[in-house]
Amino acid sequence: MQTGTTKTSNEQPRRARRRVTIADVANHLGVTKSTVSRALNGYTDISDSTRLRISRAAERLGYRPLSHAQAIRTGRVRSLGLVLQVDNEDSARPFLADFIAGVTQAASAENWTVTIATSETERGVQETLSRLVDEHKADGFILPRTRSRDKRVEALRAQNIPFIMFGRTEDPTGCSWYDIKGEDAMRAATARLASQGHKRIAHVPGGSEYTYSKLRIGGYRDGLAAAGLSIDPALITAPAITHDGGEAATRSLLMMAEPPTAITFAVDRAALGAYRVAQDLGLHIGSDFSVIAYDGIPEGAYANPALTTFAVNSRQAGDRLASLLIKRIRGAAPEELRELAPATLVERGSDGPPRLTPAELAQCLKDIQKREVQWEEPT
Amino acid sequence: MQTGTTKTSNEQPRRARRRVTIADVANHLGVTKSTVSRALNGYTDISDSTRLRISRAAERLGYRPLSHAQAIRTGRVRSLGLVLQVDNEDSARPFLADFIAGVTQAASAENWTVTIATSETERGVQETLSRLVDEHKADGFILPRTRSRDKRVEALRAQNIPFIMFGRTEDPTGCSWYDIKGEDAMRAATARLASQGHKRIAHVPGGSEYTYSKLRIGGYRDGLAAAGLSIDPALITAPAITHDGGEAATRSLLMMAEPPTAITFAVDRAALGAYRVAQDLGLHIGSDFSVIAYDGIPEGAYANPALTTFAVNSRQAGDRLASLLIKRIRGAAPEELRELAPATLVERGSDGPPRLTPAELAQCLKDIQKREVQWEEPT
DNA sequence: CTTCTTGCCGAAACCGGTTTCGGAAACTTT
């Protein structure tokens, strides 16, 4: 006998049992869906007693509303968008895990989720972002590494979509942000070096398209001024954000007639390039010349001597960004959502009182160069 | 005159213009929603001519279906779930950026998104995972760092929710995976050391709760056997996955009566602990004793001498995992979705022919210890 | 005892899609 609709009861449960829906809860209690919905969403026109009955029943039946089912009416998917640019090499690398941990943690705390995407190019980021916007995959976006003029900002602002920046822009209209006071850090770095006795202090800035770069240069200048040192434009090199870039910048500085005895770097990674130069020339970082940088990447701790740097708390940054963005999505005015936090100095071995004056250092470097030429001659 | 419903046309566009919906497309063409939907989703009962008209109109009007609106009927949100455990310190750190890049890239290629979450504890991961499942935030999940017996696997399997593992488990029933052949790498590492002339080769395994640990130990054993070397259980230490752990393991090995002249590490990070021991005792890695590890973390390149290791391509792993998971969600049988890839040897300076025999090394270490005692005595 | 509030909840529309069902028109077959 075949019964088409009857299933033998002990078949393997291939389809997971049906979800419990709001209708299930309603039927179970003999009320309507609308009552359940309003009870669970805190409407005031539901009596406390029914609200209690309903929330208890919902709990007991294991009812969890589908956020995407809610979204279709409310327009909120309860998700934060994060589009990262992951370059060919390193860049954001070490920060990322902490940053993401911070973001997701804050999101989870509010029962939100994080939708993440990546691209290798700036254009790709743009496109991915607009895809996520078009499909409404997130209610708002976190924009890391903001540029002075940022296309993402312009696009989102034009469409009135909530966003928050990790960094600042030229035009703050309608913008919210969380940022680290890199300017303060650079001012402090310069001041510290000056107090150690350095008279010529250089600065290797970061990518000129980013706001932070200008801010940190400003901090460097302020630090010099505060210490009563003159500002020599030649002591500010071309931007450098990689090992190679930092190496080149360092070489160019040391080749000056009156080289600096200390260098501030806007970015740790560039500072690590200076180590190569030092090793190459047989100079000791921390005495022959000093280095202070910014970021707090792990490699800095392993360098020899370990890199003195201003560390940023990426985890906290992610956390704050997510929290602020959620507030923004819930309706807070963008102007009220602006936070700045300090970087924290990690004192290590790459800075100290200068062993030589700039002139002596120049002489020393000349000697080294001569020796190297001698080595090469016999060949 | 006040007209309640009329807006002066040049008000600022505070609400973004209304989305174009499927109904808009339908009305525009004088057809019904259902026709548009079927045309766009490749149903065969729509004539080619109308399909073309519709897809063109949709394109021109800029229609993008809301995935969460689709989801309510189809049950698919077109999103992959990724719950990471980010420990107090490092662990997954360096891999992460590449891994995420791989996952999101493959997802984007199919117009899917990635929903990411983190937790610090194993329990937290479990809870977060089940929350995402309950709210159906993703159609399937990628499970990194699978354990031999993995609760996440059990939970998902029981609920019949698609998932794919980065790693393998004891019980493969209903499981899909992508994994790196760590066993092959360890076999090759051991063989390499044996061919360099090492007679006593040790192994420092990874966390015993992970499958990879057992596999790599197996590879190490196979390598010894293939080289005709006997297996000394004393040469397999307690698990170590951190600097400290690796340091302790190395010390314990070198304190043996007949110490190994080469050590294979299941994990780079533990291998870096051996460098501390070497520095401490004044031994040269690569000649006094050799080290080969596994993972390919960036720090290994900076170590001195640079660490010889078997590197895994995290980006590719993420990419493959996402692709396989999407296939799984689309209905492929789990047994058909199992891939293994090789790790690639990065030959650097931490291994080489042994300068000393085990006996000589033991004597050498005894001398060092004596000297240290002498230093201490006078105090 | 009426009338006016207020509190509380049900009925039904709605959000933006998908899917089932059925029927008109065109096309074959006999």
Place this chain on the structure above:
DNA sequence: AAAGTTTCCGAAACCGGTTTCGGCAAGAAG
């Protein structure tokens, strides 16, 4: 020419929620 097939699309139900609207009953005011 009648009957049987196909092809193609409209009508309507549906998915799982939210929100508007209105009405009944209880309490307050007159």
